[in-house]
Amino acid sequence: MASDRIFSRRGFLGVLAGTAGASMLAACSSPAAAPAKPAESKPAETKPAESKPAETKPAAPAAEAKPTTAPAAAAKPAEAAKPAAGGPVVVWQGLDYLPQVTSLMGERFTAVAKEKGFQLTFEELPAGAASTDRFKAAVQAGTPPDIYRNFDYENQFWRIQGQTVEVSDIVNPVKDQQGGFLGPVTNTLAFENKWWGVPMAVNCWPFHVRQDLLDKAGMKYPKNWDELRQQGKELTKAPLYYYGMTLGKVNDSNNHFIGMLWTMGGKLQNDDGSLAAKAGDESWLKTLDLVTQMFDQDKIIPPGSTNWDDGGNNTGYQSEQLVITSNPTSVYNWCLQNKPELAKATKFYSYPAGSAGSFGQVDVWGLGLFKNGKGGENARTLLNSFIDPKWYADYINNGLKGRFVPVFKDMGNDPVWKQDLYSEYQNIINTARSMAHSAAPLGAIAEITSKFVIADLVQDVVVKKVKPADALASFVKTAGEIYAKPENKR
Amino acid sequence: MSTLQVAARGSVATAQPRRNPFGRDWKLGYALSLPVFFVVIGLVAYPLAYSFWLSLQDVKVGAPGTFVGFANYYKVLFDSEARIHDAFWSSAWITLLYVGGACLGKLIIGMVSALILNAEIKARHFWRSLLFLPWSIPALVTAYTWKWMYNDVNGVYNAALTGIGLIDAPILFLAKPEYALWSILFAVIWQGTPFWTMTFLAGLQAIPGELYEAAEIDGATTFKSFVYITLPSIMSVVVVTVMLSTIWTTNSIQFIYILTNGGPGGATETFPLLAISQGLRSYDLGIGSTIPLLFFPFFAFMIYVVTKRMLKTGE
Numbered sequence: 001m002a003s004d005r006i007f008s009r010r011g012f013l014g015v016l017a018g019t020a021g022a023s024m025l026a027a028c029s030s031p032a033a034a035p036a037k038p039a040e041s042k043p044a045e046t047k048p049a050e051s052k053p054a055e056t057k058p059a060a061p062a063a064e065a066k067p068t069t070a071p072a073a074a075a076k077p078a079e080a081a082k083p084a085a086g087g088p089v090v091v092w093q094g095l096d097y098l099p100q101v102t103s104l105m106g107e108r109f110t111a112v113a114k115e116k117g118f119q120l121t122f123e124e125l126p127a128g129a130a131s132t133d134r135f136k137a138a139v140q141a142g143t144p145p146d147i148y149r150n151f152d153y154e155n156q157f158w159r160i161q162g163q164t165v166e167v168s169d170i171v172n173p174v175k176d177q178q179g180g181f182l183g184p185v186t187n188t189l190a191f192e193n194k195w196w197g198v199p200m201a202v203n204c205w206p207f208h209v210r211q212d213l214l215d216k217a218g219m220k221y222p223k224n225w226d227e228l229r230q231q232g233k234e235l236t237k238a239p240l241y242y243y244g245m246t247l248g249k250v251n252d253s254n255n256h257f258i259g260m261l262w263t264m265g266g267k268l269q270n271d272d273g274s275l276a277a278k279a280g281d282e283s284w285l286k287t288l289d290l291v292t293q294m295f296d297q298d299k300i301i302p303p304g305s306t307n308w309d310d311g312g313n314n315t316g317y318q319s320e321q322l323v324i325t326s327n328p329t330s331v332y333n334w335c336l337q338n339k340p341e342l343a344k345a346t347k348f349y350s351y352p353a354g355s356a357g358s359f360g361q362v363d364v365w366g367l368g369l370f371k372n373g374k375g376g377e378n379a380r381t382l383l384n385s386f387i388d389p390k391w392y393a394d395y396i397n398n399g400l401k402g403r404f405v406p407v408f409k410d411m412g413n414d415p416v417w418k419q420d421l422y423s424e425y426q427n428i429i430n431t432a433r434s435m436a437h438s439a440a441p442l443g444a445i446a447e448i449t450s451k452f453v454i455a456d457l458v459q460d461v462v463v464k465k466v467k468p469a470d471a472l473a474s475f476v477k478t479a480g481e482i483y484a485k486p487e488n489k490r
Numbered sequence: 491m492s493t494l495q496v497a498a499r500g501s502v503a504t505a506q507p508r509r510n511p512f513g514r515d516w517k518l519g520y521a522l523s524l525p526v527f528f529v530v531i532g533l534v535a536y537p538l539a540y541s542f543w544l545s546l547q548d549v550k551v552g553a554p555g556t557f558v559g560f561a562n563y564y565k566v567l568f569d570s571e572a573r574i575h576d577a578f579w580s581s582a583w584i585t586l587l588y589v590g591g592a593c594l595g596k597l598i599i600g601m602v603s604a605l606i607l608n609a610e611i612k613a614r615h616f617w618r619s620l621l622f623l624p625w626s627i628p629a630l631v632t633a634y635t636w637k638w639m640y641n642d643v644n645g646v647y648n649a650a651l652t653g654i655g656l657i658d659a660p661i662l663f664l665a666k667p668e669y670a671l672w673s674i675l676f677a678v679i680w681q682g683t684p685f686w687t688m689t690f691l692a693g694l695q696a697i698p699g700e701l702y703e704a705a706e707i708d709g710a711t712t713f714k715s716f717v718y719i720t721l722p723s724i725m726s727v728v729v730v731t732v733m734l735s736t737i738w739t740t741n742s743i744q745f746i747y748i749l750t751n752g753g754p755g756g757a758t759e760t761f762p763l764l765a766i767s768q769g770l771r772s773y774d775l776g777i778g779s780t781i782p783l784l785f786f787p788f789f790a791f792m793i794y795v796v797t798k799r800m801l802k803t804g805e
Contacts (some may be wrong), residue, residue, distance in 0.1 A: 133770050140775070141553040157773070161553035238660070241645040247755050304642040307665040321643055417713040450772045463667060463755035478573050487550075 012279045044213055055445050087383060088119035089375030090145040094131040095124050097330035097406050098405070104399045105386065112385040118378045130205050132309050139163055146373030147382065150364040152343055152434060153441035153449055155189050155197040160443050160490055164196055169313070171195040179409035184434040188364035188441055201396065201404035205255060205361040206428055208317055209324045212345035224353045225263070233302030235323050242300040244313035244325030245291070247319070247462050252310050252456035256326055257434050259361040263289045264356030268448070273439040275483040279473040283356075283465060284300045288468035290459050295462055305360025326351070326361070348421060350428045360428030362405065364434065443488030444479075454477050508529045536556065544750050544779040560782040574777055577764055581781075585740060585760040587671060588678075592739045593732060595679035600686025605716075607687065608694040618691075625684035627774050633748035634748065636677040640749070647711060667757035674758055678745050689731045693724035726799060733796040737789060 026380060093102040106122040113120035123145070125131035138144045139158075150158060156166045172195070175181055189197040209221055217235060222228040226277065232242035232474055246252035258268060266283030269366035270276045277284055295301045302321070305312060314331050316322040320342065325331070335343035351358045369379055385391065389408065396406045397414040402422065406412060417425060436445045448454065453475060482488060510516060545562055549555030563585055568580045607618050624632065631752050639646045639662040648660040662672040697720065721728075743762050746752065752759030752767065759767075769778020 121545070129771070136551045136770055136773070158552065161550060162551045248758075302643065303660070304665040307662075307670070307750055319644075328637060449770070451774075458752070459755045461758075463753075468745050 021087065025226040039142055049330070060416065062327060086118055086376045086378035086381070089147070089378045090373060091120065091122045091125070091382070092125055092131075092135060092145040093149050095127045097127070098333045098400060098465045100399055104395055105229050108385060108391065108395070109382050110193065110285045112382055113239050113378070116381055122147065123253065139372075143373050144372050145369040146370060146375035146379035149200060150197055150366050150368045152188060153436065153446045154192060155364075155366040155368060155447040156441050157443065158368055158370070159196040160446075160487065161193060161373070163370055165371045166194050167198055167369050167380070167383060168195045170287055170380060170387060171199055174387055174389055177408065178393075178411055181407050182405070182429065183431065184362055184364050184411055184432055185407045185416060187436065187439075188434060189366045189441060196370050198366050198387050199407035200365040200386075202432070203328050203363045203365060204261065204405050204425070204428055204432075205363075205431040206348035206350065206425065207324050207326050207350050209347050210220050210322075210345055211347040213323055220347045221347075222352045228352045228406045229294060229298050229300065232294065232323075233298050235297075236300045239321050241316070241321060242295060243300045244316045244322035245294070245305060246300070246306040246308050246310070246313050247291070247306045247458055248293065248312065249452045249455045249459060250308070250310045252313060252327070252347065253448070253458055254435065254449055254452065255361060255363075257291070257454055257458055259326060259351050259352070259359070260290065262359045262433060262437070263351055263356055264290075265354070268438055269436055269439040269445070271438050272426035273444075275444070275479050277472070277476050277479060279476045280469060281472065286355075288457075288472065291458065292389070292468070294462055298300060306459065314375075330461040333403060346421075347424075348428075349424045358431065360430070360432040361434075362428075362432045364407075365404075366436060367402070393413070410483050443485070444483045445488060447485075447488060448479060451482075453482070519619070521753055538601070541779045542783060544775050545783050547776050549775045551770075551775055555776065556562065558776070562776045563784070566777065566780055566784065574768070577759070578781060580756055581759050581761040581764040584758060586673065588675065588746075588758075588760055589736055589739050591671075591675045592678045592682065593735055595675065596683045596686045596735060599679065599683045599729075602689055603683065603687040604690035607691055615785065621687055622683050623682045625688075627681070629681060629744050630748070632681045633745045636745075637664070637749050640673055653791065655690055665754055667754055670750050670754060670758050674745055674749050678739070681745075682739070686731055686735065690724060693727035694720065697723045730796055730799055733792050733799075737792055740785075740789075
């Protein structure tokens with residue numbers, strides 16, 4: 001009988017709904033702030049790499065995206081925030097081809113966190129776009145890690161967006177040690193005599209060269225582009241192509257083109273940070289002509305390179321289908337681990353000379369300290385421990401064995417750089433330039449690079465067969481608009 | 491009992507209780523609807539509204555934005571001086587070609603396959619299983635497989651064609667603007683057709699056999715049976731499949747991303763890929779949000795049509 005039931009169906013559903021609602025509210029509410037714990041001396045957790053997708057939680061627009069009638073230029077870069085009292089530190093690092101790059105850093109940070117008694121989460125993210133997309137989403141949501149590795153222009157980019165804090169107190173005490181920093185390091189990480197990233201490494205772009213093939217053909221590495229073209233025509237026999245120049249809409253295209261441009265006397269930026277390219281600029285047109293001659297006439301560049309991603313030339317070299325290609329030594333390290341014979345047959349060289357000479361290409365990596373991190377002083381402690389010259393020398397030269405050039409000049413005298421493999425390296429380092437040469441990589445460089453405006457120029461000429469002069473005029477117009485933005489001059 | 495008394499009693503008996511304006515059991519109803527409400531607000535409405543808000547700003551990732559009203563929309567749609575304007579219209583055209591080509595290919599092949607599999611053929615179950623195989627492979631795996639097969643240096647197609655002497659130089663399936671989109675379409679159609687076949691087959695099997703028997707007695711040809719019986723009977727299935735597949739194909743980027751990443755020279759850059767490259771890769775959240783929102787009305791209309799049809803079919 002109905003009257004015997006303890007619960008009516010309606011009552012039962014009501015209780016169920018109430019419970020569900022309460023559970024949801026409990027789940028949605030943020031946990032109460034725990035009282036600040038005294039420093040624990042338990043070992044810091046170093047989480048294994050997780051391949052969690054980027055959080056899709058939309059960022060709260062409330063404070064971040066207020067409509068403002070003030071021009072963007074008025075938005076000042078972040079003031080050096082007062083370091084907060086130490087909390088748990090979160091470090092994200094994208095995995096490198098060489099796992100020791102992150103694993104040794106993780107070990108170091110873990111040891112320091114344990115010694116100082118604070119919590120650390122050191123997370124290795126998958127390499128490539130998946131990690132950077134996740135990081136950008138976290139920044140936009142206001143939940144970035146405390147420390148994140150920035151590539152080249154990203155260091156200044158995050159400063160301009162007001163996301164990173166000044167780290168001069170960490171860098172200044174060591175900047176004159178070991179012969180001081182290499183030129184591009186200061187150029188990339190400092191702004192108006194303040195440091196906005198802790199120097200991590202100088203990433204070199206040597207030409208990986210199949211010395212065995214040159215020796216077999218009785219050839220020497222070409223001194224200039226004319227020799228390169230001649231040599232290329234003799235050695236190219238599909239499926240073996242001579243020059244692995246990336247022509248796709250990717251970062252490597254930017255690097256390969258700019259490296260070549262320098263040899264022709266051109267550059268992207270003037271000393272004052274303004275755009276150096278002009279419509280009809282001879283050095284740019286000569287470079288574009290050279291690319292089209294090598295691609296269309298000599299056919300020494302693989303035809304598929306117009307659609308390569310950043311790994312295209314790596315794969316080409318690793319699968320023994322290229323004689324030379326310019327790339328960071330991730331290619332060589334892959335060969336060491338997977339094809340020792342190919343590694344043995346490889347030698348490094350700088351760019352062949354053009355009318356203006358030959359220049360080494362580098363990009364600079366820095367560790368950024370993000371203002372929305374919760375680690376405060378503890379995060380600074382970790383960065384201090386990283387740039388400690390004694391530990392850093394061991395890390396960069398013994399731990400990574402040539403993967404990166406050290407940021408300190410004198411550390412380049414280490415025996416590791418005296419090997420025959422690196423005999424040409426000193427030449428690269430002495431003439432090293434980063435993409436932003438000859439000024440700092442400010443907002444304009446970030447936009448030019450991330451929007452692949454240079455790669456578009458190359459594709460216009462090589463794929464769409466636009467006349468070099470017209471393509472350059474279009475590039476100058478687009479780049480000019482980017483350089484004209486007030487926020488790109490800070 | 492007088493009739494008057496009966497009438498009075500009757501009127502008492504039928505007196506209506508006062509109605510609650512919210513309806514019966516409204517508290518319980520709202521309480522049970524609350525989780526759905528939160529889900530819709532949190533996972534659909536808020537992100538959409540936030541995306542719209544971003545599209546009204548000049549904003550880079552991590553930076554405070556500047557309100558610019560509909561300037562981003564104007565720039566994308568009408569500012570012929572802006573590079574993004576050309577890129578957008580090019581991507582819209584490519585999207586149309588890509589989706590139209592993919593849907594047409596899947597429709598024709600899917601329909602033919604379904605008709606064959608619906609007929610009394612030998613080893614019908616084996617053929618059905620074989621035909622559904624491409625659909626059971628994860629799209630990422632399929633995309634990479636096609637990428638390797640298309641490879642200009644050591645891909646199976648070029649190796650085979652060179653081997654039998656049909657070509658001297660490799661065909662640049664993915665690196666030549668003229669071929670790239672068609673190469674992607676081929677892979678997409680190969681992977682997506684089984685779904686169409688399956689839905690059409692289900693529709694075909696629901697058609698009563700008596701209709702065909704009656705048509706045969708009346709002297710209808712196979713073609714006429716198809717036009718006057720088969721097509722009208724499965725039209726609702728066809729429409730829903732076309733609509734759903736259009737939405738999925740338009741939004742899916744994995745094939746293009748892996749095979750060409752929009753290249754060469756933007757020849758395969760559909761609008762979702764353009765939005766990603768602008769928003770995340772190039773840090774420009776304003777333009778990155780504007781691009782997909784411009785297509786929102788189109789999708790909303792498609793979803794409305796699909797929903798209406800499905801509900802109608804359900805009734």
